Amino acid sequence: MDQKRRLQAQIKDNLQKIGSRLNGRPMTVAFIGSVGVGKSSLINTIATAMGTGCWQQHAYTGGHGGQADPVTTVIRRYPQCCRPEEHRNPLFPTLIDVQGLPEHLEGPWSDVLSLLFYGRIPEEENLHDVIGYLQTRDDIRRPKYIRGRDRLKVDRVVVVASATQLLPVDLLQSIVEIARPIQGRSRRGIPIFGVMTKSDLVDPDVDTEYLQKEQRFKDILGLQGTPRFLRCINYCSDIDPDNNMIFQSYPYLDVPVLRLMTQICDPAIEVVHQREPYPYQHLTREKTFWILMAVVVIFLAFALLLR
Template sequence: MMYNEEEKWTFEKTEEEYEEERQREVRLFQKRVETGGRALNIALIGPSGCGKSSFCNSIMTAFNVEGWREWATTGHYGGLAEQVTHSLLSFPKSDYLGLSALNDYNYPTLVDMNGFNDSSDTMVEELLRIVFFGKLPEEEKLMHAVKLYRSKGIDGLRDHYSKNYEHLKIDRIIFIASATSPLPNRLMEAVRNIARKEDRVIPVFGVLTQKDRINEEDKDYQALEKDFREGLGLPYNRFLLCTTYCDDYDMHHGKSRLDQRHPELDIPILKFMRQVCDPVMKVIKDETEYKMQSPNNTATPNNQVTNEASPNESWATINGRSLPINDAMWIRGLVIAVLINVLLSFMSKSMDISRVCAEQCTGTKCHSGSVQFLCEEQSGFGRIIVTFLSVAVVVGLDIILDKLE
């Protein structure tokens, strides 16, 4: 593990000095979230494994009087954390402050968003719109929305969620990525598109985690930071490079976050969140509501909505509705075509054999033993077997493709 010169210098401070500086930052933050009005809803979004849940816990630890707790479940990709946070989870101030006296302040509600892959297709952008407009019910699995999109298309998805109550309308977006991994450029593009091209424009902030693992003077890191800030359109005051409460940091310092907090981690996060929660920054056209038709779509002369297809997706219009044609549908069509060809061939041969049997056989007896055997094989049972196997292949294929999807 690598630590830069700035952190080596800061380690020379005493714990008392750190705590004094932390308390000063807490007081400055509380001036930004004074009583009155309502608390901001802040969405935290990033790809799996970027340290998003650790950053979420670190924010709440910096706000909390008692120290670190695992409010947002963390873990490795594919484990329990992925299963839990593939739905929308919110953490209002009443969950994490731990001191009733602080409840008068407008500490923000943190909305933990997971389940978004590095993608920027039509479905991902619409799901982001649904979340940012507060239309996705809390703890609802994102996979439910994905299945709805697959079955009813983009119009069905919009129609379903447009009827929901606005529960957690997002006021700020914090995009989180790792300083040691390739950037999720397509997801960054999708977030920027929805946050800034809609009528309701939401301020976007960016965080790179795992500062303790990189050298800030390294050219590769500097190029990554530049791409990250430009990809989200971030000035320096809306960007943070930080280390979060995690196992690696505990091991490096030889003290557990369960027993003792790390004020050196709290301070930069408190400074950053003071900028995020600055009431001077406004959401443009904040009262705008979720619409059935995205402002980015244009209407055709016959009032049909033109949907932007992803690179691996084509569209067909059936009864005036645009439906996606994906790779699985092409595979199903190909297999069914092959099965139909085989059945037609079987039926053609069956008709020829039936004609020979009619000419060579009288009742149940045929002129030749070989013809007798052939005609017996040409029974209805054989046809039933072939038909049953064909149906089984199509059904099995459908199940397998759904699982793969």
């Protein structure tokens, strides 16, 4: 328990330093991955580890009997690590639970993820609705997601995969390209972290297939030789069949998560081009130019008629 308290104290100290850099707004951490890898369970585990009480289901979790149906269907934001009534500290991170992404980010999916990272998608929006809008939007109407909100900008990306599922290589590569672009109009680079959930269901000492998967996961995300990776065991009924977690917390689950959170909240890690505007703005400038031109033409036409 002493170790848990020390880590919590370190995180609080780190957040104070980060807060001044972000002009007093809380850091935003997005949890990204495919369907069913345990993103919502991880958020609940972090909330438990960061607090002093027991486990609670802040982010909705569950399964559909092996079907690939997502439990999280909209973007959900959880301020102050899901426990504003306990922390009462505006600098505690906001955790974003992102609905499961397809394994291949084709078509406008890359634009959707970029909009999310730049703080352009509001809370409780369904990403499939955003896809539908981008596919049908014309060049006349005002872009729906043109308004940015600084508090919604993503400052850390936690990529979540499952130790027991196939690695979505294409998805992982796409996330890296969007979060840390090296070419194109976007320049905002976001630090990436990686979590492998359900690690209690594999034995890394003998399971060579899992070790190869973990190695590939780290290679794609650029995590080799860094503490930005975690083999994670989430609070769930599998590790606590009697659900005693609703009455108590377990340090052996909390401490590894808190170690990762010290890295996520490390003030030495920064977003590259933090204030970079979303490149959507070039469309606005073009549209504004043509609107002004139309107004001038209409004004001249009326002037000629009145002569």
